[in-house]
Amino acid sequence: MTDVPLRLEDHRFFHEIGGDLLALLGPMAVERTYAIGEMLVRDGDPADRFVLVFEGKVALEIVLPDRPRVTIQTIGGGEVLGWSWLLPPHPWRLDARAVKRTRTLELPAPDLKAILETRPTDGYRFLLRLLPVVAERLENTRVQLMDIHGY
Amino acid sequence: MATDVASAHATAVPGGSPWVPHPFRVERRTTETVDTMTLVLAPRKGVRPISFRPGQFNMVYVFGVGEAAISIAGDPAHSETLTHTVRSAGKVSAALAQAAPGSTIGVRGPYGTGWPLDQAVGKDVVLVAGGLGLPPLRPALFEMLRHREKYGRIEVIYGARTPKDLVYYDQLQDWRSRKDLRFQTTVDSAGREWYGDVGLVTARVPDIRIDPAQTVAFLCGPEIMMKFTAQALEARGVTDSSIYVSLERNMKCAIGICGHCQLGPEFVCRDGPVFLYHDVRRYLAVREL
Amino acid sequence: MTDTVAIGSRYVLDRTAFPALIGALRSTGYRVVGPTVRDGAIVYGEIHEESDLPIGWTDRQEAGKYRLERRADAALFGYNVGPHSWKKYLFPAHERLWTAVRKDDSFEVHPDPIDPTPLAFLGVRACELAAMGIQDRVFGKAGDTSYPERRSHVLRIAVQCGQAGATCFCVSMGTGPGVRGGYDLSLTEILRPDRHCFVLEVGSEAGAAILRGLPLRPATDGDVGVATEIVAKTASSMGRTMDPKGLRDLLVGNPEHPRWEIVARRCLACTNCTMACPTCFCQTTEEVPDLTGEKVERWRRWDSCFNSAFSAVHGTSVRPSTQSRYRQWLTHKLGTWHDQFGESGCVGCGRCITWCPVGIDITEEVAAIRLPATVTVPAKGVA
Numbered sequence: 013m014t015d016v017p018l019r020l021e022d023h024r025f026f027h028e029i030g031g032d033l034l035a036l037l038g039p040m041a042v043e044r045t046y047a048i049g050e051m052l053v054r055d056g057d058p059a060d061r062f063v064l065v066f067e068g069k070v071a072l073e074i075v076l077p078d079r080p081r082v083t084i085q086t087i088g089g090g091e092v093l094g095w096s097w098l099l100p101p102h103p104w105r106l107d108a109r110a111v112k113r114t115r116t117l118e119l120p121a122p123d124l125k126a127i128l129e130t131r132p133t134d135g136y137r138f139l140l141r142l143l144p145v146v147a148e149r150l151e152n153t154r155v156q157l158m159d160i161h162g163y
Numbered sequence: 164m165a166t167d168v169a170s171a172h173a174t175a176v177p178g179g180s181p182w183v184p185h186p187f188r189v190e191r192r193t194t195e196t197v198d199t200m201t202l203v204l205a206p207r208k209g210v211r212p213i214s215f216r217p218g219q220f221n222m223v224y225v226f227g228v229g230e231a232a233i234s235i236a237g238d239p240a241h242s243e244t245l246t247h248t249v250r251s252a253g254k255v256s257a258a259l260a261q262a263a264p265g266s267t268i269g270v271r272g273p274y275g276t277g278w279p280l281d282q283a284v285g286k287d288v289v290l291v292a293g294g295l296g297l298p299p300l301r302p303a304l305f306e307m308l309r310h311r312e313k314y315g316r317i318e319v320i321y322g323a324r325t326p327k328d329l330v331y332y333d334q335l336q337d338w339r340s341r342k343d344l345r346f347q348t349t350v351d352s353a354g355r356e357w358y359g360d361v362g363l364v365t366a367r368v369p370d371i372r373i374d375p376a377q378t379v380a381f382l383c384g385p386e387i388m389m390k391f392t393a394q395a396l397e398a399r400g401v402t403d404s405s406i407y408v409s410l411e412r413n414m415k416c417a418i419g420i421c422g423h424c425q426l427g428p429e430f431v432c433r434d435g436p437v438f439l440y441h442d443v444r445r446y447l448a449v450r451e452l
Numbered sequence: 453m454t455d456t457v458a459i460g461s462r463y464v465l466d467r468t469a470f471p472a473l474i475g476a477l478r479s480t481g482y483r484v485v486g487p488t489v490r491d492g493a494i495v496y497g498e499i500h501e502e503s504d505l506p507i508g509w510t511d512r513q514e515a516g517k518y519r520l521e522r523r524a525d526a527a528l529f530g531y532n533v534g535p536h537s538w539k540k541y542l543f544p545a546h547e548r549l550w551t552a553v554r555k556d557d558s559f560e561v562h563p564d565p566i567d568p569t570p571l572a573f574l575g576v577r578a579c580e581l582a583a584m585g586i587q588d589r590v591f592g593k594a595g596d597t598s599y600p601e602r603r604s605h606v607l608r609i610a611v612q613c614g615q616a617g618a619t620c621f622c623v624s625m626g627t628g629p630g631v632r633g634g635y636d637l638s639l640t641e642i643l644r645p646d647r648h649c650f651v652l653e654v655g656s657e658a659g660a661a662i663l664r665g666l667p668l669r670p671a672t673d674g675d676v677g678v679a680t681e682i683v684a685k686t687a688s689s690m691g692r693t694m695d696p697k698g699l700r701d702l703l704v705g706n707p708e709h710p711r712w713e714i715v716a717r718r719c720l721a722c723t724n725c726t727m728a729c730p731t732c733f734c735q736t737t738e739e740v741p742d743l744t745g746e747k748v749e750r751w752r753r754w755d756s757c758f759n760s761a762f763s764a765v766h767g768t769s770v771r772p773s774t775q776s777r778y779r780q781w782l783t784h785k786l787g788t789w790h791d792q793f794g795e796s797g798c799v800g801c802g803r804c805i806t807w808c809p810v811g812i813d814i815t816e817e818v819a820a821i822r823l824p825a826t827v828t829v830p831a832k833g834v835a
Contacts, residue, residue: 048358069358069360071353071357071361072361080354080355081354081355082352082353082354083352083353083354083355083357083361084351084352084361085361085362086349086359086360086361086362088360088370111357111358111359112358152362152363152365152366155363155365155387155391156351156362156363158387159324159351159385160293160322160363160364160384160385160387160388160391161293161294161322161323161324161328161350161351161363161364161384161385161388162293162294162324162328162385179563179597180549180550180563180597180598181594181595181596181597182549182550182563182737182750182752183550183561183563184561186558186559188557188558207558226552226554226559226748227739227741227745227748228739229737229739230737230739252766252767253767265557266557267557267558267559269559269561411765411766412763412765412770413762413763413764413765413770415735415736415737416594416735416737418594418595418596419593419594420590420591420594420596420733420735421734421735421736421737421755422733422734422735422755422757423734423736423755423762423763425780425784425788427704427788428704428787428788428791428792430792433594449707449708450776451770451771451772451773451775451776452707452770452771452776452780
């Protein structure tokens with residue numbers, strides 16, 4: 013089975029973003045495939061790329077020194093891994109492990125930030141798309157605290 | 164406003180006091196999780212089996228301890244036995260969870276309104292269960308799969324705290340492998356042994372394949388879960404006149420006389436427990452109603 | 453007196469013949485219960501003879517106050533309603549529903565039979581007849597069997613009130629003071645310097661049967677006119693009013709009205725109002741095993757939405773605050789009762805006002821809620 017090449021414009025995050033931003037970002041996007049069990053990122057490592065998940069499932073895990081690791085969310089196609097790469101001091105705050113064969117496009121953080129810095133309008137539009145991801149994750153976490161699956 | 168959520172008040176032995184429990188023998192007890200058991204009951208001699216509609220409940224009685232309102236979790240087409248899944252929480256449910264095969268449990272019922280399957284005919288159906296919200300939905304799923312051709316797509320989303328809290332574990336595998344429905348399971352947190360989804364049931368809603376204009380949803384679980392799930396469904400275009408919820412309140416009588424189960428004007432035991440979300444959301448929105 | 457007595461026919465019974473009425477009831481086999489003085493109040497208890505009645509007594513009621521006083525005359529029914537209502541007989545505060553015994557590896561349930569002794573309620577006020585009708589419908593809709601059976605053994609001898617109490621508002625609620633059906637016999641006491649008698653009206657065949665052999669004369673238009681005038685005078689001297697118009701929508705539509713917080717500061721959640729109220733029906737069940745565990749009894753007893761465990765589900769109370777419980781009680785009584793039973797749950801008897809230890813007055817609360825939410829009226833008695 014051959015995989016269809018991934019394109020930034022096919023991902024929900026960049027859907028109809030307009031302008032020529034994708035023309036600039038396209039060439040720097042690196043396609044990666046992770047087998048089941050493979051780590052995408054590790055807690056504490058420098059967050060050096062913006063990861064867009066196209067297919068598969070990634071478990072986000074919290075690592076605690078005295079307890080077994082706990083998966084607190086899984087994300088799938090159409091979602092993005094996180095935002096640690098954008099905010100200093102930049103280490104990943106979670107482990108991310110593929111629980112299904114996962115395909116991604118990954119943009120190197122320094123290059124992506126450089127482009128967004130010099131193109132404020134695109135930078136603003138980018139943040140407007142990233143913020144809802146952060147907000148939804150925050151709300152989900154709050155709701156998860158409310159134990160809605162418990163009785 | 165009123166939809167056809169008809170109710171049935173048949174008791175195992177007609178006439179006489181509505182307070183009398185009838186003896187049923189525990190045929191089987193299965194451990195679902197560390198604190199949840201499934202009991203299969205059969206009527207003792209002289210007691211009529213209780214036929215019920217999906218979504219209804221019984222008042223289940225332990226001699227010397229008391230009664231609790233428990234949803235009927237079995238297949239309505241096989242009402243020669245009654246299935247109840249019980250989580251050990253209070254003194255009655257703790258006693259039920261320990262009931263040994265061969266012992267006797269009292270039952271009176273069935274009570275309440277059921278899931279309006281007639282409203283779902285010809286439509287896509289979404290069932291969303293949170294925690295112990297799956298048992299009350301299970302009879303509806305049995306019924307729909309028995310008459311599969313009557314319904315469009317069937318999407319089930321079941322959320323629990325951890326993989327160890329999933330009930331009907333073996334049956335989940337059966338349901339997940341069927342081609343005529345999509346059964347998604349998600350948990351709040353898991354260890355490495357879990358390769359499924361982790362997250363809220365609401366996170367599954369954007370991906371279900373339904374025609375929102377021709378969809379009916381049945382939700383069951385903690386009220387807060389139903390509220391957020393309804394919100395996610397409404398974001399997909401499913402209106403609150405197509406969403407049904409199963410509510411729970413303190414019940415002593417199940418016949419609308421003890422007064423405990425009232426939510427605004429509704430007696431949850433008699434006007435519910437299944438309600439059209441459109442009709443009850445205004446009451447659920449008031450603090451401490 | 454002829455043997456066949458038409459329903460609706462009216463007679464006059466002289467005061468001196470009143471013992472004969474009680475006698476006729478008892479000899480027919482009725483256990484007579486009615487008003488009697490006990491513990492400083494007029495309550496309902498056994499009436500063996502006329503002297504058990506509160507002859508020459510009256511009550512002075514106000515919000516949070518109840519006192520008995522001697523009258524200047526010897527009226528038999530010269531007072532209003534006390535802390536008891538007839539629900540104590542129809543829906544006893546403690547009632548055993550059934551007994552069960554272990555048998556082999558199963559159990560057998562034996563429902564308690566209802567005492568078939570016929571009861572005569574002597575002195576039922578119009579508001580109480582209305583309350584009984586309301587409870588008839590509540591228990592009937594639920595399919596309860598004890599209440600209807602007890603009701604079927606009851607003969608009701610109504611009394612039209614000769615005076616209104618300070619907390620009475622039956623006129624506002626459309627339930628009195630004139631009786632409107634539902635009685636077997638109705639009495640209106642006429643006490644003048646020149647005569648003391650009762651105008652009787654026959655309400656049913658059972659009521660007519662009691663009158664057989666009693667020294668009665670047919671009531672004249674004059675007699676009926678005096679009785680009507682007495683009732684009219686009572687109606688015009690009600691202690692309180694409460695406009696019932698739009699009350700259902702008002703209460704159901706104002707769950708966040710600031711008044712709820714104000715009344716909650718005073719309410720003790722003592723449940724007096726729900727115990728005294730003739731229409732309150734909330735109840736709970738209890739499992740009472742014996743020491744051996746071989747035998748068990750199921751009881752029901754009065755409960756109150758003011759109790760903290762009342763709304764507890766999964767170990768947490770849905771209504772943890774007094775405020776939400778008060779709101780539940782009043783909104784149910786005056787509001788959602790309409791949704792459930794097609795009528796108001798309140799008959800205007802005033803008991804909840806009289807017997808509230810802090811004197812909360814539902815007529816005052818309702819008036820305050822009618823005001824726009826921006827206008828706050830401090831409750832009486834709050835510093």
